[in-house]
Amino acid sequence: MKLCRASGWNQLTTDWERLLDHDPQGCFAVAVNEEIIATVTTTCYGRDLAWIGMMLVHEEYRRQGIAVALIATCLDHLRSRDIRCIKLDATPAGKLVYSQLGFQDEWAFHRWKRDGDSESKPLDGDRGATNGQWNQPLDLTAFGVDRRQWIKRLAAHSHTVNLQDGSGMIREGHLASYIGPMVAATPSTATQMISKLLAKTSRTTFWDVPQPNQHAVTLARDNGFLPVRDLTRMWTGRQLIPCDLSLQYALSDPGTG
Numbered sequence: 001m002k003l004c005r006a007s008g009w010n011q012l013t014t015d016w017e018r019l020l021d022h023d024p025q026g027c028f029a030v031a032v033n034e035e036i037i038a039t040v041t042t043t044c045y046g047r048d049l050a051w052i053g054m055m056l057v058h059e060e061y062r063r064q065g066i067a068v069a070l071i072a073t074c075l076d077h078l079r080s081r082d083i084r085c086i087k088l089d090a091t092p093a094g095k096l097v098y099s100q101l102g103f104q105d106e107w108a109f110h111r112w113k114r115d116g117d118s119e120s121k122p123l124d125g126d127r128g129a130t131n132g133q134w135n136q137p138l139d140l141t142a143f144g145v146d147r148r149q150w151i152k153r154l155a156a157h158s159h160t161v162n163l164q165d166g167s168g169m170i171r172e173g174h175l176a177s178y179i180g181p182m183v184a185a186t187p188s189t190a191t192q193m194i195s196k197l198l199a200k201t202s203r204t205t206f207w208d209v210p211q212p213n214q215h216a217v218t219l220a221r222d223n224g225f226l227p228v229r230d231l232t233r234m235w236t237g238r239q240l241i242p243c244d245l246s247l248q249y250a251l252s253d254p255g256t257g
Helices: 002-006 013-022 066-080 092-100 136-143 148-155 187-198 214-222
Strands: 027-032 035-045 049-057 085-090 104-114 158-163 166-171 177-184 205-210 226-237 248-250
Touching: 002 035, 013 035, 013 049, 013 148, 027 066, 035 066, 049 066, 066 085, 066 092, 085 092, 092 226, 136 148, 136 166, 136 177, 148 158, 148 166, 158 187, 166 187, 177 187, 187 214, 187 248, 205 214, 205 248, 214 248
Parallel strands: 049 085, 177 205
Antiparallel strands: 027 035, 035 049, 085 226, 104 205, 104 226, 158 166, 166 177, 177 248
């Protein structure tokens, strides 16, 4: 967490613990004098798809090849598990490194931000609260693979809104509340869900919106969000696992898709 805070990341301890619990053999770190100075994680969704995330190197140790070595370690690990498709979400600074390691662009997106009350309390009510079951069939079509185990882990630390043809979450972060994932069959459902989710917090809020989903982009703008960060979804492997972005209104986060 010391490294996380120094880099200005939004993650909480629970975010790291969730990743370690999900795939303890797929998370890697570099330590100097017993102090962690770099991290990276992998998240597998069966053998079809895996994600590389939490790529973080302490400022004093950057440009020394550590990031490349950690990504290569992840690739070796995932290929040993015969994963068909490996994805990650790259910042502009990281994109060149990933391209050199064989990753290709899939699509671009932005992190959107809405400023809130810096003195406001964390999300209202009990985390883990739901009103029904996550729409697994819709999520499978939207994301492209079965991620129900990951959704279950996220739900334990999130507020979940479920409607007849859509599901969404909002959870707490260090700097801001975070919306996602969110899947919806129609723009009308997405509009209803985002209203219910935003009603849970008055804090500054982040929302990672798939750029190709113009309904989602319009919804973010209409709710007072502005784009503040550019990212690119990239992939490598034997076969690209497609998703249906018309159904995806928010990512789960750039570290896990």
